[in-house]
Amino acid sequence: MAPRPRRRRHKKPRSSVASMVETPVPLTLSKPGPSIDALGFHSLETNVPGLSQLILQKLNMKSYEEYKLVIDGGTPVSDFGFRCPQEMFQKMEDTFRFCAYCKALPSGLSDSKVLRHCKRCRNVYYCGPECQRSDWPAHRRVCQELRLVAVDRLMEWLLVTGDFVLPSGHWLWPTEIVQGWDTWFSMRRLQLDATLDAVLGSHAMTTLWASVGRPRPDPDVLKGSLKRLLTDALSRPLTLGLGLRALGINVKKTGGSTIHVVGASHVETFLTRPGDYDELGYMFPGHLGFRVIMVGVDVAAGFSQSTSVSPLEPGTVQLSGHRGLYHNFWEEQVQTGQTAHPDLVVAFHPGFHASPDLMEAWLPTLLLLRDYEIPTLITVYSQQELAASLQILADLDTHLTAYGANPFTSLKPEQVYSNPNKQPVYCSAYYIMFLGSCCQLGQGHLEEKVDGGV
């Protein structure tokens, strides 16, 4: 069936939903930047003046542009100019050193003062007891969660070095039973126990904790962290699977099915390995192949650029990328038949609710997906973002088919880096699916459902 482009007038998104949510800017060890786009990077300055310069200095770089160049080239993290792991971990930790209350950086302190971390979470710093006391009413709400963040960002290193290999292989249970993490963990329990024990006893784990300048936590704490990291890595492929399932997409199409990940950036492509989406394949036994194409201006340069239309091997998952804006990609690649038409389009945290600029950038893509009636899934970080995004999509007359809490959300908390006392968020915590136009749910109905908890 040929797509029917339709010209529709769309209402402008309401200003009340713009700028209401601060996009989190997690700084993680494995990706010392992919999580920070230019926008987020410069916004650090608003919260902690001087912080972006401090990060560049600690990472041995002069400017955001240089930093991006390194990331684009896919240069391994270990080549950032550090002499040994201790130095690298130290410099990484230094980028977290600013007073969480008065925002003072080490360079701005008098000689008698040093920044000391909160003893409970080892994540935020204070220039003195007065600041720590004054900050406690705000910090106490997040201290426990930030403690997990501080462990996870060190443990993430084991994923980068390949010392923590995610459990893989065919699903032992029928796919309908595995509806979320609880059942997924039960299904993989035996295999996972063996994997986690092996990582805990590994030389890499010993080296890691010997290098970071803090005591090694208990095995249960480390296992909890590895499990969170695992959900973080598998959340994306399994969320694609959620979309395929919920939108009823045929995965036994001759030649394979095609999924476009729109607005993909370093987060999706830097350090992403060919097998990273295999779990999607295991979710659909007997599938005839998945072609996952990451499209975005910030797709890492080293990422495979092959977007051919040749039929896939049944049972395989092929990952590739395309650098550019989606509506251009659509015109140049999809409409000319050089790339397969998508069966599903997914955008992880498009963030169009966050600012008028982002909305402007996303508008052509959203209208295209609506008018060509492409089954689409987007994810957001929080319930507040869910409400704002639903409002925008309703204003655009999209036909919302489902939304709610994502059963395959990442369980790894993400700290808002320059504003640590802000409630941590979780990647792809909520999803929205839409198909074509004509909103069938009234606005009042939407608000009621969102407020009532989804």
Ligand SMILES: [Zn+2]
């Ligand atoms: Zn202070």
Ligand SMILES: [Zn+2]
């Ligand atoms: Zn704390």
